[in-house]
Each structure stands twice: as structure tokens, then as C-alpha cells.
Amino acid sequence: MAASLALPGVSSARIVKATGPLKKKKPESALVVWYSQTGHTERYGRLIARCWGKQGLSVDAVPMKRADRSLLARYDLIAVGTPVQYLDVPPNVQDWLAGVPSIPGTGIVGYVSFGGKGDGQHNAAVTLLDTLTRRGGVPLGMGTFGNMSAYPPTWSMGYEARTLAFRDKPDQATYAQVRKLAADVLGRYGRGRGIEVKDELSVRGLFKGGISRGIAKATIGRHEIDPGRCIHCGTCVDRCPVGAIDLAVPRVDTRRCILCFGCLNNCPTGAHEMTVFGRKIYSFAELLRRNGITLLEPPELV
Numbered sequence: 678m679a680a681s682l683a684l685p686g687v688s689s690a691r692i693v694k695a696t697g698p699l700k701k702k703k704p705e706s707a708l709v710v711w712y713s714q715t716g717h718t719e720r721y722g723r724l725i726a727r728c729w730g731k732q733g734l735s736v737d738a739v740p741m742k743r744a745d746r747s748l749l750a751r752y753d754l755i756a757v758g759t760p761v762q763y764l765d766v767p768p769n770v771q772d773w774l775a776g777v778p779s780i781p782g783t784g785i786v787g788y789v790s791f792g793g794k795g796d797g798q799h800n801a802a803v804t805l806l807d808t809l810t811r812r813g814g815v816p817l818g819m820g821t822f823g824n825m826s827a828y829p830p831t832w833s834m835g836y837e838a839r840t841l842a843f844r845d846k847p848d849q850a851t852y853a854q855v856r857k858l859a860a861d862v863l864g865r866y867g868r869g870r871g872i873e874v875k876d877e878l879s880v881r882g883l884f885k886g887g888i889s890r891g892i893a894k895a896t897i898g899r900h901e902i903d904p905g906r907c908i909h910c911g912t913c914v915d916r917c918p919v920g921a922i923d924l925a926v927p928r929v930d931t932r933r934c935i936l937c938f939g940c941l942n943n944c945p946t947g948a949h950e951m952t953v954f955g956r957k958i959y960s961f962a963e964l965l966r967r968n969g970i971t972l973l974e975p976p977e978l979v
């Protein structure tokens with residue numbers, strides 16, 4: 678359960694801790710579920726799944742879109758991962774979490790991937806655990822893993838260096854951190870001991886989510902689909918978490934859009950045209966290509 682600790686004038690910190698025991702002495706089954714736009718959160722999730730699988734657990738690892746929430750209570754252990762966006766858990770992930778049924782005694786893990794130095798990742802991970810603990814889950818671990826940011830306006834406005842400073846991330850140390858989280862969680866499960874986590878208070882945190890997204894949206898000049906380049910592959914429609922894209926026209930409903938850049942970052946032909954302060958925005962894949970960067974894969978997944 679999450680209690681609230683009020684700090685007048687600043688914000689309030691959530692404290693998340695277990696309210697009941699785990700349903701088993703030892704976990705036999707686990708689910709790892711993630712939301713991922715450019716692959717980082719997925720990679721960490723697959724690595725956690727691989728680590729648990731090696732320890733003899735029967736593990737399902739699936740993107741959030743394909744995870745059947747009605748089956749969650751069947752698992753002994755569940756890890757949920759998301760990127761932090763606009764200092765918060767993205768709205769579509771919050772919607773998914775809101776529909777999670779009661780999962781009493783299920784061990785839970787929340788992990789978040791973030792870009793660059795990172796901002797908001799800790800509290801985003803607390804949000805994951807908070808929501809799942811309210812459903813009866815027992816918090817067993819929390820992780821925040823850093824990599825290159827996949828936020829296209831940064832490099833498109835000419836600040837490539839800010840993103841490229843992290844071109845070597847994720848590295849072996851990042852993956853060691855992921856494996857450690859997976860191992861620590863099993864250790865805690867065996868000891869029947871949950872963790873206690875709380876928010877980090879910051880003034881910037883007051884601008885998380887909608888406010889921050891609204892400010893970013895005000896800098897975007899246009900968002901259109903070039904009919905000459907679009908090959909109607911449907912990738913953007915599949916990636917859009919809020920159903921804002923109609924390829925028949927083709928058109929993007931920019932009011933509905935949550936500015937996640939999943940369409941632009943994944944379009945194979947560069948058909949999504951967006952501008953920021955009048956400059957053309959280009960994708961994460963294009964940034965990697967232009968700078969000859971190949972992201973490191975954990976050896977277990979190659």
C-alpha cells in the first residue's frame with residue numbers, strides 16, 4: 678500500500694511497501710512485460726526474462742500490448758518495464774496499469790529505461806510499483822537503466838552532442854545492473870522480504886507528464902505523413918499508443934497524439950514529417966546511422 682507524506686508547497690512523496698506475504702516460498706512462473714518504442718526497455722526485459730529462465734522459472738516475456746491482464750494473477754512474479762517520457766510513466770502504460778486486476782501475493786518488479794543523464798526515472802519506477810502494490814503485489818525490486826535518449830527534438834535542433842555523450846550506453850555495466858536486479862529479486866523472494874521505496878522530490882517533477890508534453894507540443898510546427906514516401910506498412914499505426922494515425926487519408930490527429938515519436942522513430946521510409954522550431958526532425962535510427970553507432974546487445978540475447 679502507498680502512504681502519502683506531505684511536504685507543503687513542494688509535492689508529496691509516496692512510500693511503497695508490501696502489505697501482505699508472497700503467495701509462495703519459491704517462484705515457479707514469471708511474466709516480464711514491457712512498453713518499448715526504440716527497443717531499450719524491451720532489451721532489458723528480455724534479459725531479465727533470460728536470467729529468471731536460467732534459474733529454472735517458466736517465463737513469458739511479451740510487449741504490453743500483447744499481455745493479457747486477466748491472466749496476471751497466475752504468475753508468481755511479474756516485472757513491468759517502461760521508458761520514462763516527459764518525466765513520467767507514459768499515459769498508455771498508466772492506462773494499462775489501471776486495468777491490472779487483483780494480484781495478491783505476486784512478487785512485482787518495476788523497471789524504467791531513461792535517456793542521457795536521466796530525469797524522472799526513479800519516480801516513474803515508483804509509480805509502477807505503487808500501482809501494482811495497490812493490487813496486492815509484493816514489491817521485490819526496482820531498477821532504472823540508462824542509455825542514449827530516443828527523444829528526436831534534441832538532436833534535430835542541433836544538440837546531437839547531448840545525446841551522443843551517451844553513445845556507449847547501454848554498455849556491459851548497464852547489463853550487469855539488469856542481471857543484478859533479476860538476481861536480487863529472486864533472493865528477496867526466497868527470503869520472503871519485500872522492498873520499501875519512496876519518491877524523490879524535485880521541483881522539475883511538478884512539471885511531469887501533461888505539462889511537460891504540452892510545452893514540447895508547442896514547439897512542434899507540423900506533423901504530417903508524406904503520401905509519396907508512405908508505403909502503407911502500418912508500422913506507425915502499430916506503434917502509436919493512442920490510435921492517432923489514419924493511413925487511409927493519411928493523417929495524424931495531433932490533438933490526440935501524445936508526442937512519443939514512436940511513429941517517426943520507427944517509420945522505415947521517413948514518411949513522418951515533423952518540425953521543431955522550424956527544423957526537420959529526424960529519427961533515432963537515422964541518428965544511429967549518421968554516427969555509425971551499433972547498440973551493444975547483451976551476449977545472452979545474441
Ligand SMILES: Cc1cc2nc3c(=O)[nH]c(=O)nc-3n(C[C@H](O)[C@H](O)[C@H](O)COP(=O)(O)O)c2cc1C
Nearest residue numbers: 713714715716717718760762763764792795796827
Ligand atoms: C517522447 C520522449 C520523452 C522522453 N522523456 C524523457 C524524460 O523525461 N527523462 C529521461 O530521462 N528520458 C526521457 N526520454 C528518453 C527515453 O526515456 C529513453 O530513450 C528510453 O530508454 C527509450 O526506451 P525505449 O527504447 O524502450 O522506447 C524520452 C524519450 C522520448 C521519445
